[in-house]
Amino acid sequence: MLKKNSSENIKELRNKTGAGMTDCKKALEASDGQIDIAIETLRKKGLASADKKSSRLTAEGLIQSYIHAGSRIGVLVEINCETDFVSRQPKFHQLAKDIAMQLAACQSVSYISKNDIPENIVTYEQKLELEKEDLLNKSVEIKNKIANGRVDKRIKELSLMDQNFIKQTSITIEELIKQHIALWGENIKIRRFERFLLGEGLEPKKNNFKDEVSSMIQNT
Template sequence: MLKKISTETIKELRNKTGAGMTDCKRALEASNGQVDIAIENLRKKGLASADKKSSRIATEGLIESYIHAGSRIGVLIELNCETDFVARQSDFHQLAKDIAMQVAACQSVQYVSRNEIPEELIEYEKQIEIEKEDLKNKPSDIKDKIAKGRLEKRFKEISLMDQNFIKKTEITIEELVKQHIALLGENIKIRRFERFILGEGLESKSNNFAQEVSNMIQNK
């Protein structure tokens, strides 16, 4: 029987290792709550210091491009690291390519993370949710709870860091970046991206780019 993991134990492991809360929770579940074993597992995965590195300044890096098959969609991203040495590493280049492909596949993504979503957009979306017909006659506390859940889902859809990685769907882009921080020993930041769609604004088309990219990967 799996031992229930308390929030205090997760925080303890995070303080000892600097790993992310999600990584700590998973490590503790895998070790049935044994902190020492969880620490060892995190170190083996190289995740024990990823979060501590995430506060360091990253001004080096590269600009990577991805052009989808058929040349109808393209992406430019800026991926930053701390030194030119890491910027030249093949693992860093591959990460940049993977993230650019992810942006091409996820048309709903508009921001790197939820922290970048403008406050005015958050308030606007909140007002729309609260005023929806199915919530009008509900008590204020229930209305707010439902609206909050819907907004959480909506903002997750437009945040790149919250997306499941298309090549390995059991991890998110945030977790993918953390793995590379641990692997390369430096802070890594997705600074910005731009998506280009052929004919955008000239005509209306609906293409399932996510499925196209997924099929392309599977057929490699």
């Protein structure tokens, strides 16, 4: 029987989670050597300290692509981590695929987080809401309260981190990222993305039947 903190157990837990050796050892000791419980312990611990890791440099990672069925929508996304060890993990690759798929599904998303949304867009949305007809006869206090609520909802629609994860709608993308920070004990960031829609920006050709017939007659 393996000891709860044997090198074999520690190695197995590290391979499954990518967490540091010391963290793996402590988690196994706390779980009496049970791998599944140790994994949950690492995840919970990481969730509690995820915000502390948010300032740490993320220079590794990968660029993931997703092409939706029918090849009419495509996404490229760059997701970063701290070490190449984590960037090689199958679960990290799956996370990147899930994020790319989310971006394909949520076409209203234009920014990674609310903090990335320019102030002029927020101001414009506030002005738009305050001028809507259903608020004209409201008091200033009520008008501002309703408008602010609508603006907040609109801003969340633009933010990837505020979207419900399409594979598990009980959590947001931000919570999904924090779960993986918990899993590996290092910072993870979605750096940038680009969405491609087939034919976007092109003016469809409009055939003028009358002009076409006239041209054919003149050429006969």
